[in-house]
Amino acid sequence: MNTSIHVTVNGVQYSHMVEPRLLLVNYLRDVLRLTGTHVGCDTSSCGACTIHLNGKATKCCTILAVQADGCEITTIEGLSHNGELHPLQEAFNECHGLQCGFCTPGMIMTAADLLQHNSQPSETDIRHALEGNFCRCTGYHNIVKSVQYAAEKISESAVAPAEVKA
Amino acid sequence: MIPAAFEYEKVTTVDEAIAALSNDDTKILAGGHSLIPAMKLRLSRPAKLVDIGGIAALKDLKEEDGEIVIGAAATHADIMYHNLIRTHLPFFTEGASMIGDVQVRNHGTIGGSLAHADPAADWPALVLAADATIEVRGSDGSRRIKATDFFTGLFTTRLGPNEIITAVRIPKPADGAKSTYQKFPQPASRFALVGCAVIRFADGSTNIAFTGVAENAFRDSGAEQALAGKPVNEEHITAAVNAALQNVDVLGDHYASIPYRTHLAKVFLRKALWAVK
Ligand SMILES: Cc1cc2nc3c(=O)[nH]c(=O)nc-3n(C[C@H](O)[C@H](O)[C@H](O)COP(=O)(O)OP(=O)(O)OC[C@H]3O[C@@H](n4cnc5c(N)ncnc54)[C@H](O)[C@@H]3O)c2cc1C
Ligand code: FES
Ligand code: FES
Numbered sequence: 001m002n003t004s005i006h007v008t009v010n011g012v013q014y015s016h017m018v019e020p021r022l023l024l025v026n027y028l029r030d031v032l033r034l035t036g037t038h039v040g041c042d043t044s045s046c047g048a049c050t051i052h053l054n055g056k057a058t059k060c061c062t063i064l065a066v067q068a069d070g071c072e073i074t075t076i077e078g079l080s081h082n083g084e085l086h087p088l089q090e091a092f093n094e095c096h097g098l099q100c101g102f103c104t105p106g107m108i109m110t111a112a113d114l115l116q117h118n119s120q121p122s123e124t125d126i127r128h129a130l131e132g133n134f135c136r137c138t139g140y141h142n143i144v145k146s147v148q149y150a151a152e153k154i155s156e157s158a159v160a161p162a163e164v165k166a
Numbered sequence: 167m168i169p170a171a172f173e174y175e176k177v178t179t180v181d182e183a184i185a186a187l188s189n190d191d192t193k194i195l196a197g198g199h200s201l202i203p204a205m206k207l208r209l210s211r212p213a214k215l216v217d218i219g220g221i222a223a224l225k226d227l228k229e230e231d232g233e234i235v236i237g238a239a240a241t242h243a244d245i246m247y248h249n250l251i252r253t254h255l256p257f258f259t260e261g262a263s264m265i266g267d268v269q270v271r272n273h274g275t276i277g278g279s280l281a282h283a284d285p286a287a288d289w290p291a292l293v294l295a296a297d298a299t300i301e302v303r304g305s306d307g308s309r310r311i312k313a314t315d316f317f318t319g320l321f322t323t324r325l326g327p328n329e330i331i332t333a334v335r336i337p338k339p340a341d342g343a344k345s346t347y348q349k350f351p352q353p354a355s356r357f358a359l360v361g362c363a364v365i366r367f368a369d370g371s372t373n374i375a376f377t378g379v380a381e382n383a384f385r386d387s388g389a390e391q392a393l394a395g396k397p398v399n400e401e402h403i404t405a406a407v408n409a410a411l412q413n414v415d416v417l418g419d420h421y422a423s424i425p426y427r428t429h430l431a432k433v434f435l436r437k438a439l440w441a442v443k
Contacts, residue, residue: 001173003174019171020171020215021170021171021205043206044203045354047269057272058269058272059269062198062273063198063202064174064202067217110268110269131268
């Protein structure tokens with residue numbers, strides 16, 4: 001029996017009737033056509049499918065769409081604002097944090113979860129936070145640099161408005 | 167991979183969950199981070215899932231009558247970041263931070279982990295060492311099961327088919343207790359190849375529990391007795407390590423042979439005892 005769900009994805013409200021067995025990743029990709037969220041392993045290991053569910057990094061290949069009823073979801077498509085890249089997106093570009101790019105949406109969503117809790121993460125903090133995200137190309141080095149670059153950018157922009165006022 | 171079709175009901179109270187469980191072949195869905203992977207592989211095909219994610223009361227974490235009470239649906243991350251836990255049960259904070267990865271900790275729950283009773287899960291060793299009691303409720307009312315009686319074998323526990331775990335109750339350790347969780351994670355899944363939880367009390371007693379080593383997590387009474395009333399020093403640590411794992415059927419698999427896992431367990435017990443010295 002299909003079940004109705006109401007979700008807010010990247011600020012837009014949606015209501016759909018879904019089969020209980022529909023995975024959240026398939027709802028996002030196949031129903032909403034938000035294909036920035038990737039499926040790598042389909043076994044909750046690789047992190048390519050990471051999104052934010054009520055602000056928390058979540059592997060949405062391991063969550064049912066019905067479990068997300070009433071929740072706020074952010075996907076990689078929801079990170080930029082008015083055409084301006086999120087500092088993490090800019091950082092991955094600047095620091096060569098991607099090669100094939102398959103893991104990148106998941107990496108960025110997990111890194112965004114980290115930066116919400118820890119605005120000045122150490123290299124160890126970053127590596128620990130990204131444990132659930134696999135990259136088969138970069139060797140992680142530039143991914144860590146990208147997250148450090150974004151953390152600096154975000155803290156600079158937090159300081160900048162105050163300086164302007166003074 | 168898509169699970170076989172099932173019916174779905176989201177409940178908001180424990181009573182509703184228990185009523186729903188009276189149907190045949192119905193399973194509780196908590197974080198889903200053990201159940202959904204199993205259903206995707208069709209290792210599990212329940213006819214119906216009862217989602218307890220909406221029962222706010224099961225997420226409580228509080229102090230009550232000298233006990234720390236953790237609601238069954240508290241996530242690993244909820245527990246890891248909670249100040250009461252950090253203050254009174256620092257090895258729970260340490261252990262929770264080693265479960266899987268950020269995404270898994272954001273969804274997996276302590277109740278789900280205990281009910282699932284994976285031989286390599288971390289919570290079983292921690293609740294055993296902490297002398298916890300598991301509070302469960304079914305159509306006949308509530309009962310409490312000591313953690314030391316709860317785990318009965320591979321993925322099996324004393325939980326009845328129509329019962330739900332509601333909370334984990336842990337006696338607050340007296341001042342002066344020291345605790346640790348030492349784990350050797352399987353490098354890909356991060357489940358415990360061996361995990362060793364130890365709490366040393368100011369009165370000279372020590373609780374020692376292992377996970378990942380046998381079909382279910384267990385308290386190691388041989389090692390505990392070797393340390394009872396003795397100072398934790400090189401001599402008595404070695405005695406405890408030598409006394410450990412008596413009459414234990416150590417698991418051997420493609421990750422770790424029996425001799426290797428036995429060796430690892432003893433190394434991690436030694437590390438744990440040095441940490442509470
Ligand atoms: C990639 C990955 C890595 C992981 N790494 C680790 C690790 O390092 N260490 C570790 O310990 N675990 C690990 N896990 C497992 C994880 O912690 C699970 O979340 C946990 O074991 C199950 O909790 P859950 O809330 O997700 O339960 P679910 O998957 O929802 O349920 C599991 C089982 O318990 C039953 N159940 C759930 N809640 C209750 C309840 N309140 N009362 C009665 N029955 C209940 C369900 O019916 C089901 O049979 C990992 C999982 C993944 C996907
Ligand atoms: S696709 Fe979800 S974790 Fe790999
Ligand atoms: S850039 Fe190719 S997998 Fe990470």
